[in-house]
Amino acid sequence: MRNDTDKKLLEAARKIVSQCDRCGTCLPACPLFEVNSVEAFSARGKNVIARALTEGGIEPTPEALAKVNFCLLCRACVDLCPSKIATDDAMIHIRQYLVNKTAAPNTRYKAIGKILKSRGMVTLAAGSLALLRRLGLNSVFPHGMVPEEYTRAHFLAAFAGPAALAGKTPPSQVAVTAATRVAYFEGCGMRMMFPEAAAETLNLLKAGTKPLVKDNVCCGLPHLAHGLRDEFLELARKNIEIYEDADAVVCDCASCGGTLKHIASYFADDARWKDRAAAFSRKVMDLTEYLAKAGYTPRQRVEATFTYHDPCHLSRGQGIRKQPRELLKAAGNFVEMKDADVCCGGAGSFHLDYPDIASKILDKKRANIERTGAAVVVTGCPGCLIQLSKAAKASGGKFKAMHISQVI
Ligand code: SF4
Ligand code: SF4
Secondary structure (H helix, E strand, O other), rough: OOHHHHHHHHHHHHHHHOOOOOOOOOOHHHHHHHHHOOOOHHHHHHHHHHEEEEEEOOOOOHHHHHHOOOOOOOHHHHHOOOOOHHHHHHHHHHHHHHHHHOOOHHHHHHHHHHHHHOOOHHHHHHHHHHHHOOOOHHHHOOHHHOOOOHHHHHHHHHHHHHHHHHOOOOOOOOOOOOOOOEEEEHHHHHHHHOOHHHHHHHHHOOOOOEEEEOOOOOHHHHHHHHHOOOHHHHHHHHHHHHOOOEEEEOOOOHHHHHHHHHHHHHOOOOOOOOHHHHHHHHHHEEEHHHHHOOOOOOOOOOEEEEEEEOOOOOOOOHHOOHHHHHHHHHHHEEEOOOOOOOOOOOOOHHHHOOOOHHHHHHHHHHHHHHHOOOOOEOOOOOHHHHHHHHHHHOOOOOOEEEEHHHHH
C-alpha cells in the first residue's frame, strides 16, 4: 500500500519536472536564488534533484529532503516559466515521498501538525498567545511568533481624525441576497496570531448578511507541505462536512483559501468524496473576492496612505490582485510598491526553519515599503502579516502592518 502511494507520488512529480527543459528563465524569479545564487536553490536546480530521484539517479535521503524543503512554495518560478512548470506542486509530492521513504525525523512539523489538527489545541494556543500579549511578554518569543496586533480602533484613532470617529458609520451597501448562506472559515493563523483582524472579518460579513460561524478545523496546508498528507486529507474531509450547508465559504487567509480551493484535486480519484470535495472547493472565496462580488464599499475613507503586499497564495495562487487594491483605493490613498508580489519570506514555517534567509528576503520587502512612503502596509494573510509586522518594527515606526479587514 505504502509502495503504491510512493510510486504515485514519484509519478506525479515526474510528470511535472520532466517537462522542465532547464532553460533557466526561472532563476531571477526565485527569491531564494536572489539572496544566494546557488543553483540548487532555484526551481531549475530543484527540478533536477526531483528528476534524479524519479529516475533513480540519487537515493531518497534526508539530505535530498532538506534540499526540497528549502522552497517557499511561492510559485514565482511558475509565473515566469515559459512551460508553466509547477515546481511547487512537484516539491510537495517529493517531500511526501521522501518523508515516507526516509522516515525523516520531521519532529517539529509533526508537533505543529498535531496542534493544528485539534481545534481544542488551537483554542488553547490562541488563549495563551493572547495572555502573553496582555502581559507584554510577546517580545520574548523569537521570530515574531506572538506579534503585537495593531487593531482597527488604533487605526481609526491614528488616521481617521476626530470627525470620522465622532459618528456611527453608515450601514454597508453590500448587495448579498437573503438567500445566500455565507460562512466564515477562521484559519488557525488568524485565530492564534490576529484575533482582532479575524473579528473584523466577521464584522464585514455581518454588514451584509448573517454569516454562519462554524467550528472549522485547520485547512491542512502545514500538513500537506511537510509530508503529513494523511492528516491533510482527514482535515479536508472534516471541513467538507462542516460547510456542506453553506453557499459561500469566505477566508481571510490567502494560504487557507488557496488550499481549500485545491481540495477538489486531492479527491479526484475518490469515488466517495469526489463530488462533495468539488462542491466545497467551488464555494471557497477570499474575503476581498467575496466583498467585490457583493459590491461592498469601505465604510469610511481615511487620510492614510496604503501600500499592499500580495500574498503568494492570493496573487499567483488564486489570481486575486485587483480586488484588494480597489478596496484600498476606496478606503484611502493608495500607492503601489515595487515587487509587491515578491514573497516576504514567511512561507508557513520557512521563516522558522531558515531565519537568516527569511530575514534577508524581508529586508528587501521593508526597503520597498519604506520607499512608497505609505503609513500602512496591508495584506491578506496572517503568515505575511507576521513578517510585515517584523518589518514595521525594524523600520522604527515608519509604517504599520495591518490585515485588510482592519482598514476597509
Ligand atoms: S522550471 Fe521552467 S523556467 Fe525554470 S528551467 Fe525549467 S522550464 Fe525553464
Ligand atoms: S516556488 Fe518560489 S522558492 Fe520555490 S523554487 Fe519556485 S520561486 Fe523558488
